[in-house]
Amino acid sequence: MFEELSALNARPALYAKVTTPDLWTDPHISERMLAAHLDPDVDLSSYRAEYLERVVTWIIDCFDVRAGRRVADFGCGPGLYTTRLARTGASVTGLDISSRSLDHAMSLARAEDLSVRYLRRDYLSYRDTTRYDLIIMVMRDYCALTPHDRHAVLRTVREHLDPGGAFVFDVDAASAFARVREEASYAPALMDGFWSDQPYFGFHNTYRYEEEYVSLDKYEIFEAGRTRVFCNWVRYFAPEDLATELNEAGFGDVDVLGDLTGSPYDSAAPQFGVIAKV
Numbered sequence: 001m002f003e004e005l006s007a008l009n010a011r012p013a014l015y016a017k018v019t020t021p022d023l024w025t026d027p028h029i030s031e032r033m034l035a036a037h038l039d040p041d042v043d044l045s046s047y048r049a050e051y052l053e054r055v056v057t058w059i060i061d062c063f064d065v066r067a068g069r070r071v072a073d074f075g076c077g078p079g080l081y082t083t084r085l086a087r088t089g090a091s092v093t094g095l096d097i098s099s100r101s102l103d104h105a106m107s108l109a110r111a112e113d114l115s116v117r118y119l120r121r122d123y124l125s126y127r128d129t130t131r132y133d134l135i136i137m138v139m140r141d142y143c144a145l146t147p148h149d150r151h152a153v154l155r156t157v158r159e160h161l162d163p164g165g166a167f168v169f170d171v172d173a174a175s176a177f178a179r180v181r182e183e184a185s186y187a188p189a190l191m192d193g194f195w196s197d198q199p200y201f202g203f204h205n206t207y208r209y210e211e212e213y214v215s216l217d218k219y220e221i222f223e224a225g226r227t228r229v230f231c232n233w234v235r236y237f238a239p240e241d242l243a244t245e246l247n248e249a250g251f252g253d254v255d256v257l258g259d260l261t262g263s264p265y266d267s268a269a270p271q272f273g274v275i276a277k278v
Helices: 002-008 020-025 027-038 049-062 080-086 099-112 147-160 239-248
Strands: 070-074 091-096 116-120 132-137 161-172 183-188 200-209 214-223 227-235 253-257 271-277
Touching: 020 027, 020 227, 027 099, 049 080, 070 080, 070 147, 080 091, 080 099, 080 116, 091 099, 099 116, 132 147, 147 161, 147 239, 161 227, 239 253, 239 271
Parallel strands: 070 091, 070 132, 091 116, 132 161
Antiparallel strands: 161 271, 183 200, 200 214, 214 227, 253 271
């Protein structure tokens, strides 16, 4: 038993296992994720409703979103942003890998008779002839990607932006990494049954990777007939490090904001927003 527990708590190699797609494609977990998306009072899968509305207002005003403009939301989820942006008359595309979330998004569009193009695609490998004036990625999705996948999504964004177009997204800040603590916990039905609709035991470990400014929340889920591991990686950025990454990917114009409402940058804040142009 000691050996098994030691293995369970052993620190994985950096980005040794990536399971992000599983959160959005597993039938039970995706249902729980959608419920979190749609809860207006929590910052989990989506931002709280009040902040979300301010983000949309700022995006519309800052980037002149209106009829004739083309906008894409990478990782659109249940359409919380695409629906609101489409109300301006803009041509809006939403990409996501979660069928459950896209079904909800399409139901919102039908209810309001909005013309939104939804694609069940992975934005890392997305290719299309459409070019956009604006591409957004909200809720710090960028930080959950490996370095290879961040390079892939930046290439995808560049290929699909019209000249003068903008990529707008937010990230976890280096200041937030200082608050991450290594810890371990265990519970039957860990996180109130989030991981399965069957009885299970869950082990949760948090790790820090100091030099890389990366944290990992690892969840190992034991059911009667199977064991699964879920890894939530987060890369924390300083503005200068992110600007370098964007410059190397071909984005020459990088503007750092406090968040996606256009507020001024605050070095003590746990996140910040970015506008990147080629």
